[in-house]
Amino acid sequence: RLSSTKELLLNAERGGYAVGAFNVYNMEGAEAVVAAAEEENSPAILQIHPSALKQGGIPLVACCVSAAEKANVPITVHFDHGTSKQELVEALDLGFDSLMVDGSHLSLKDNIAYTKYISLLAHSKNMLVEAELGRLSGTEDDLTVEDYEARLTDVNQAEEFIDETGIDALAVCIGNVHGKYPASGPNLRLDLLKDLHALSSKKGVFLVLHGASGLSEELIKASIQRGVTKFNVNTEVRKAYMNSLSNPKQDLVHVMASAKEAMKAVVAEKMRLFGSSGKA
Ligand code: G3H
Ligand code: 13P
Ligand code: ZN
Ligand code: NA
Numbered sequence: 001r002l003s004s005t006k007e008l009l010l011n012a013e014r015g016g017y018a019v020g021a022f023n024v025y026n027m028e029g030a031e032a033v034v035a036a037a038e039e040e041n042s043p044a045i046l047q048i049h050p051s052a053l054k055q056g057g058i059p060l061v062a063c064c065v066s067a068a069e070k071a072n073v074p075i076t077v078h079f080d081h082g083t084s085k086q087e088l089v090e091a092l093d094l095g096f097d098s099l100m101v102d103g104s105h106l107s108l109k110d111n112i113a114y115t116k117y118i119s120l121l122a123h124s125k126n127m128l129v130e131a132e133l134g135r136l137s138g139t140e141d142d143l144t145v146e147d148y149e150a151r152l153t154d155v156n157q158a159e160e161f162i163d164e165t166g167i168d169a170l171a172v173c174i175g176n177v178h179g180k181y182p183a184s185g186p187n188l189r190l191d192l193l194k195d196l197h198a199l200s201s202k203k204g205v206f207l208v209l210h211g212a213s214g215l216s217e218e219l220i221k222a223s224i225q226r227g228v229t230k231f232n233v234n235t236e237v238r239k240a241y242m243n244s245l246s247n248p249k250q251d252l253v254h255v256m257a258s259a260k261e262a263m264k265a266v267v268a269e270k271m272r273l274f275g276s277s278g279k280a
Contacts, residue, residue, distance in 0.1 A: 002065065003074030005098035005128045006168065008043045009206045012229040017275030018220075020212075021045035021078055022267055023234035025052045026060070028256055029241070030067045032263035037073045040268050040277040044073070047080040047232065048096075050087050051141035061094045073280035078130075080232070081140070088118045098128035100171065100208075104135040108157055115165040123166070130208055130230075133161045134173030138180070138211060140234065145178075155195045162203045169206040169230065172196050176211040179235050186215055190222050197227035206230060212270070213237075220273050233270055240266045 008019045022033045024046050037044040046064045053060065061077065068075035079099040082088035091099055101118045103111035115131045122129045137150035153172045162170065174189040174196070193207075200207050207227045212220070213235035220231070244262040245255060271277045 001071060001074055002068045002097070003043065003076050005045060005076045005078060008045065008074060008076060009128075009169065009229045011043070011279065012276065013206065013227075015275075015279055016224065017279060018224050018229050018231050019043050019045055019276050020267065020270045020274050021047045021080070021208075021230055021232045022237055022270075023047050023049055023052065023080060023232070024060075024064065025238075026056060027063050027067075028260045029237070029263060030064045032237075032260045033267050034067045034071045034075060035260070036264045036267035036271060037075060037280070038071060039264075040271040041073060041280045042271040042276040042278070043075065043280050044267075044271070044276075045076050045078050045098075045230065047078040049080045049141055049234075050082065053079075053087075053091075058094060061096065065095045082118070083143075085114065085117065089121065092121055092125055092127070096127065098130065100130040100132070101167075102132050102171075104132040104151075104173075108133075108161070112161060112164045115161070115167060119166050128168045129166075130169035130171055130206075131161070131165060131167045132171035132173070132210075133158050136173050136176060136178055136210055138178030140178040152189060152192060153196060155192070155199055158196060159199055159203070162199070162205055167205060169208050170196070170200060171208040171210055174209075176209055177214070178211045179213070181214040186219060188215075188219055188223070190226060193223060193226040193228070200227055208232065217273055224275065231270070231274055233267075236270075237263050237266050 079091040103114040134153035208230040212231035240262040
């Protein structure tokens with residue numbers, strides 16, 4: 001059933017677990033996440049990146065909304081990483097329940113103005129607003145941010161950012177990375193996350209961690225303990241999809257079915273890891 005992202009995150013916060021937000025690019029992706037959620041009796045967030053929207057357009061959003069409606073567990077549809085006013089304003093009317101304003105490429109002052117503008121519009125439509133402060137390194141679709149450009153979230157700036165913009169959820173940068181982590185492994189600043197959690201609890205905003213592909217069980221658990229209620233997962237699901245395409249002798253229909261199964265298995269595993277299994 002269709003739900004609201006706010007309700008999913010509130011329940012997660014109260015229940016001491018987190019909800020997975022899985023990037024989907026087509027119908028198989030949406031169906032794989034919903035099938036995993038039903039099998040795990042877990043809530044889930046289907047999220048669409050602008051690059052996916054560029055390919056799939058309004059029919060992709062409609063496909064996600066319809067898969068959510070038909071599900072017997074609560075599902076929401078979220079717009080991920082809106083980096084321009086234009087794409088965010090367009091996303092307001094497509095059927096998303098929540099969105100992410102990504103002004104992480106801007107200065108603090110410009111990020112505040114940009115996020116506040118979208119936040120007002122989105123709230124008038126009852127949508128939950130997530131925004132990022134700091135900047136994540138790594139690669140996601142067409143955008144690569146080099147390590148030297150990455151910035152950790154500053155607690156004092158975060159307080160000002162939350163106060164000025166009125167956001168509902170803060171995407172934090174604590175050493176998390178889009179895509180692959182370096183061979184030496186993730187270096188998450190859990191001390192910083194703890195400080196950000198003290199702030200988020202005081203302000204009544206949720207904490208979101210992007211780049212969850214590649215994080216160990218230990219780091220996921222430690223992040224949940226420090227207030228993270230939404231994990232974004234993309235790379236591991238895409239990889240499962242791509243790996244399943246590697247037997248060219250198979251028929252198209254079988255390839256699609258096994259791609260869906262492969263994605264579903266990864267998503268279900270993440271739901272158990274995040275503790276959302278059995279919480280629908
Ligand atoms: O870390 C998340 C926040 O504490 C959420 O607070 O339930 O008042 O929105 P809230
Ligand atoms: P990963 O690709 O590292 O899982 O990150 C996903 C993400 O943050 C989507 O917004
Ligand atoms: Zn992200
Ligand atoms: Na990652």
